[in-house]
Amino acid sequence: MHINAHGGGMLYDKGTYYWFGEHKIAGSEGNKAQVGVRCYSSKDLYNWTDEGVALAVDSVGSGSDIEKGCILERPKVIYNAQTKKYVMWFHLELKSEGYKAARSGVAVSNNITGPYKFVKSMRPNAGHWPMNVLPLHKSSNIPSQGKSYTGSGMPTHTDSLNILGRDFQGGQMARDMTLFVDDDDKAYHIYSSEENSTMHIAELSEDYLSHTGRYVRIFVNRYMEAPTIFKRNGKYYFIGSGCTGWKPNAARSAVAESIWGPWKELGNPCRGTNSELTFGGQSTYILKVQGMQDSYLFMADEWRPDNAIDGRYIWLPVTFENDNPLIYWKDDWKF
Numbered sequence: 001m002h003i004n005a006h007g008g009g010m011l012y013d014k015g016t017y018y019w020f021g022e023h024k025i026a027g028s029e030g031n032k033a034q035v036g037v038r039c040y041s042s043k044d045l046y047n048w049t050d051e052g053v054a055l056a057v058d059s060v061g062s063g064s065d066i067e068k069g070c071i072l073e074r075p076k077v078i079y080n081a082q083t084k085k086y087v088m089w090f091h092l093e094l095k096s097e098g099y100k101a102a103r104s105g106v107a108v109s110n111n112i113t114g115p116y117k118f119v120k121s122m123r124p125n126a127g128h129w130p131m132n133v134l135p136l137h138k139s140s141n142i143p144s145q146g147k148s149y150t151g152s153g154m155p156t157h158t159d160s161l162n163i164l165g166r167d168f169q170g171g172q173m174a175r176d177m178t179l180f181v182d183d184d185d186k187a188y189h190i191y192s193s194e195e196n197s198t199m200h201i202a203e204l205s206e207d208y209l210s211h212t213g214r215y216v217r218i219f220v221n222r223y224m225e226a227p228t229i230f231k232r233n234g235k236y237y238f239i240g241s242g243c244t245g246w247k248p249n250a251a252r253s254a255v256a257e258s259i260w261g262p263w264k265e266l267g268n269p270c271r272g273t274n275s276e277l278t279f280g281g282q283s284t285y286i287l288k289v290q291g292m293q294d295s296y297l298f299m300a301d302e303w304r305p306d307n308a309i310d311g312r313y314i315w316l317p318v319t320f321e322n323d324n325p326l327i328y329w330k331d332d333w334k335f
Contacts, residue, residue, distance in 0.1 A: 123171025
């Protein structure tokens with residue numbers, strides 16, 4: 001069976017793993033959302049059942065934010081124990097606007113496999129400053145006002161341009177993203193912001209449907225995307241990538257004692273053949289494997305922008321040396 005779940009995330013629920021990802025079609029138009037988010041289920045991570053389309057895009061002409069032809073990427077689903085709802089977040093770009101919108105979309109369902117109902121899209125934390133805001137951000141000096149930049153570079157440092165201040169009223173840009181639920185059931189939205197120059201970690205509301213306004217900037221001006229976060233022995237770990245479009249690059253890793261940081265970069269966690277290009281892939285999720293001590297699974301995508309449906313997946317175990325996460329290339333392996 002061809003699994004069509006790109007840029008995906010995983011949720012373990014009641015003894016079953018559920019894999020959510022972008023449903024792609026053939027050709028370059030497959031990079032746009034023509035179908036929606038698909039779901040697969042498995043008891044053992046080897047054998048998978050197609051659960052169908054969890055979130056369908058709306059029809060052409062509907063005027064919906066998720067109208068067919070929009071860009072809908074990196075869907076992640078988490079469960080809210082208080083509301084008993086399954087909540088999906090994703091990176092959303094409005095139809096025919098390229099990557100200008102830089103929004104986050106939210107959908108919700110009573111059932112893990114869906115159907116999910118689209119709730120809203122927004123730019124996060126409009127009217128809120130991060131907890132580590134600098135005085136210069138609150139100044140009236142905003143050289144970037146009225147300007148936009150490519151997703152892989154700007155003429156100078158993001159703080160010199162005051163991208164944060166530029167987007168204060170309308171909300172911060174949010175592109176590549178993931179979700180993380182901590183041991184206390186608090187959930188966090190982690191996304192590439194400020195023209196992709198800086199990551200934000202933002203706390204979600206109790207129902208997981210919006211932001212509380214508490215957030216921090218991390219990896220300032222480091223141009224990271226494809227974020228993943230997991231927790232091990234009380235420490236928080238990050239694995240992501242640089243910004244080189246669809247082309248692979250060297251993965252990056254970091255560790256922190258608190259979700260809010262400070263985060264210490266650890267370098268490229270990959271080892272072995274083609275490790276300088278993350279084995280030809282890009283990170284999308286780190287899964288804690290249930291029932292196995294200290295077992296984590298690195299999930300990555302091999303992107304094929306000219307024929308989106310042909311994108312493949314890389315799954316490798318995460319090992320630890322001196323508490324640093326490492327990912328060794330293996331031609332084949334098993335749990």
